[in-house]
Amino acid sequence: MSRHADAAPHSTGTPDRHPGKDTEDARTAVTVFVALGANLVIALAKLAGGLFAGSPALLSEAAHSVADSLNELFLLASLKRSNRAPDSRHPFGYGKERYFWSLLAAVGIFVMGGCFSFFQGIEALRSDHSETRTGYLVGLAVLAVALVAECSSLIRALVQVRGQARGSGRSMREAVRAADDPALRTVLAEDSTACFGVLVAMAGMGLHMITGEVRWEAWASMIIGALLVFVAYQLAKESRGQIIGEAADPALRRALRRFLEEQPEIDTVTTLLTMRLGTRSTLVAARTDLVGGLDSEEVEEVLVRLKSAIRAQWPIADQVFLDVTDASPNDRERARRERRQLDETVAAGREEPGTRQQEDAE
Template identity: 35%
Template sequence: MAQSNSRFAVVAALTGNALITIAKGTTFLITGSGAMLSETIHSVADFLNQLLLLIGLVRADRVPDRRYEYGYAGERYVWALISAVGIFFLGCGVTLYHGVQSLFHPPELDFGEMKWAIAALLFALVIDGVVFFLALKTEWKNAQKEKKAFHQYLRKEADPASVAVILEDGAACLGVMIALISILLTKMTGSPYWDAIGSIGIGVLLGGIAVWLIIRNQELLVGPSIPQETKEQVQRILKNNPLIDDVLDLRSRILSIDNYRIKVDLSFDPKELSKRLKKKALAAYPQIQSEQDFEEFCQKYTRDILDTLAEEIDKIEAEIQRQVPEAKHLDLEAN
């Protein structure tokens, strides 16, 4: 479901930004506005970023094979990291460079054609606003379903592809407003410096978004542990089992937002285990008449111990996966 929601958000953003890029680019060619060029670069960066996000989602959906036995889920973070770096250098870098250059060498602007820039920006604001609302609404519902605070859910558990769409389209709406203000101030004052300042503001905005996305995807590529409340939930399941004496070690890693790997070292209670095997042992005890009978009894009793432990581990894994569906890779070991 999360994968499906993320793909919908990315495709919607990709389609919207394709239309916006064409509108902004055409308007820049008409007006020569630096803020419009910055907005065009912004939309190109968003379009390329969402294309990379879509590639990552498609590649991450491949089934595990012999080479990658835990699957390809990490690919979404690789492509998302590449796109975030692209935003930083292409979106932020080029926009800042153009804005600073415009401060020292202001371009000649045709104020009569600024109405086209305003129309294009209003069109972009509507499209970006719709995509932003759809992505935000989807993640809000997910957070409510998980009973998590929305900002914490976005920061720690939401799919980075969906978060990227929210941040980028939120920044796009803010960037459009910056561009509108700078163009209006330029037209009102007759000074092209406002246009350059607007361009720099949009560049700084893109840089902040890119840095956040780089940090988030770097965390996921390295492999953080599962959320603390989920880890505590797994520990409660284990400690509530009467056969488990102690949880010696619990380690986890997020492979993707809906795929956790959890490794646990367990100490089983020998008294509880002997209680479960007592009836079988008592039934077999009278039949021990010789050393060979005793050896056969020991072998059978050892098999019963191993079978009981294996059955119990299977039950524990089933219960963990029932309560934590993301725990797709469980490794429970008896020590």
């Protein structure tokens, strides 16, 4: 049998459009706009209240809201730029733009939110500031309004996640963990952190007012800073892995491998490699050993049919490469070992973020 290596992907050269994904992107954009509007109003209110009350915790929360507002602009840019059509310089499209801008958002949270909060807390410990009762009440009132606004934005994001959970048959917790869109994941992290941070700031300011000890607000400010640093690290870690190149989730990889192994023309799938190119695009590259007796035209027909079938069943797998090779005994043993490991991973429920990726794309 003559062997043929096919290196051409199954791609149209235009953006991979999925009506479901486009609708979800529009919902995410609305969620981000809601968060942006809330954060801009809250930032101004916190800044004015913090300057009036001389509250380090309130000023830390103002810095947090400013950082969140800038991050929302980054996320809006990511939604627009990631949908550009492939070109000669970026033949696989611009899907990873979302991961890059999400990384910048994480850096913004770390620098403008976390570091400034630590600075405010340390400065408060060095001073012996005391405010009038009116100043404290103004600060607490501003924080109460901020809490309502932040919770409203968080509820909007959770409603979107709940809709995704219903569509994929998952619980809310599973949907939050599997959030594939970095923009939505960042908004969720920002809003939930902001709600908790406001409560910490209110506690610190209230204790300062009751005891007269500024250290309560100082520690509240540093707790907010530590929380923001942790959230920024987690978001940056996710974005880093996605920019470098992450494999598709185990459930999708197992489904693709099983599909190929079930084909009568394939004897062994020696290697299956995947990489997420964005929220709606995944590269699939497989080396297969075909059964004997096929001529070159039959091999070509099999490869074309399999690529079309993969693309039809898993629209997110829009870049498909199939290579025909002779499998050695070592290749076959490695393939069996990888298959067992993949089955164990899926069975144990250790799916990476983005599990059921193929379901969400359909």
